[in-house]
Amino acid sequence: MPVDTNSEDRPRKGKRTRQQILERALDLASSHGLEGLTIGRLSSELGMSKSGLFGHFGSKTDLQLATVEAAMQRFEESVVNPALEDEPGLERLLHWLTLWADHIEHSPYRGGCFFQAASLEFDGRPGEVRDLVAKATGSWLAMLESELEAAKAARQIRKATDARQLSFELHAMVQQANWASQLLEIDNAFGMARQAMLSRLQQAVTPSGASLLRQT
Amino acid sequence: MPVDTNSEDRPRKGKRTRQQILERALDLASSHGLEGLTIGRLSSELGMSKSGLFGHFGSKTDLQLATVEAAMQRFEESVVNPALEDEPGLERLLHWLTLWADHIEHSPYRGGCFFQAASLEFDGRPGEVRDLVAKATGSWLAMLESELEAAKAARQIRKATDARQLSFELHAMVQQANWASQLLEIDNAFGMARQAMLSRLQQAVTPSGASLLRQT
DNA sequence: CCTACCGATCGGTAGG
């Protein structure tokens, strides 16, 4: 980090504190839900006063929204961005699926996948939080589909492949693995998900796509 | 309903009230979670006092456990039992998958599948509620696997089929459909799930199993 | 960022 002027120091500190709050909020929300993420519990875990924490956000809803945004940022850093250097199409898709499954399997949070928990918690409650969670997860599903379309254009998968259907099925596997490993404590849940995704892609692939698959 | 003696009437009424409470509790829990199922909210929705309702249960945990049990009972009535008359194996499996998908697609509750919501809500929180949810959902997954084993014994699906893996994938599809329809409001989510399950089974089936598949 | 407070609601109890 470069040295900065003192005048810029105060807002920076506020930002850093906010980051620390959100880091803890992510963990709390993943295990106790975005509703169980209470201002009192969070502030006492951080050793600060309720109102001191509250000042960083305008309301509980804003705290929840900021937590979802922090989760989106983490997801982009750990999963989305590292594969942006890959060729669009099958290559990037395979990288994404690998990064995604690894990210959730080795999640440091008690509750596993933040977005699956938030999805099910808010799908029956209209509001800003629900809308943001839907936007985040819906766009990830669309990204998988779009990469399948790119793979189709590059003749890596067959033209007859239903990209929407296939992205639906691939997405389902990682979600199922998160559920099975978190709740049922099935050891090789992510192994089953990886195998399912691979065999499903093998059916869709052209000879040129098949060689890409074999490299993974 | 048959007429009964007066002496038996009082405990019966208590049971009926309890059933009405649990019916409402199921709806509330499906949309607001088992933790958002508060005694105060539930009692005011039912037009009775908090302590009056509380008397039917010993604690909030007991209310949550009773609600999960009520959901299990509903699931047995609507999904499990109707297919018990079918032949074990592929026939019963197909019937179960159909009943299951229909049950969730046409769920009267605001939050969709009760068990998926409860799974994600409690997977990070050890305790009796988590254990019961895990037992209920884990045994359903095991029932699907067991029916695949029966289908294998009846030579309806190939011997090489990995029943554990396949039940994992079938289960994933219905869960994914519930998520996609509830949160993303994708119209044909259950259609995609049905198609995925069918095509996955088609790959596993023997010629004699194939004719059973075609009848569905 | 703090202390000190607000009304509302939480799970739960006493007593009838």
Add this chain to the structure above:
DNA sequence: CCTACCGATCGGTAGG
């Protein structure tokens, strides 16, 4: 099944 209550915690505010 009720009224009347308990201490704790909720989201949020006033004032510094």
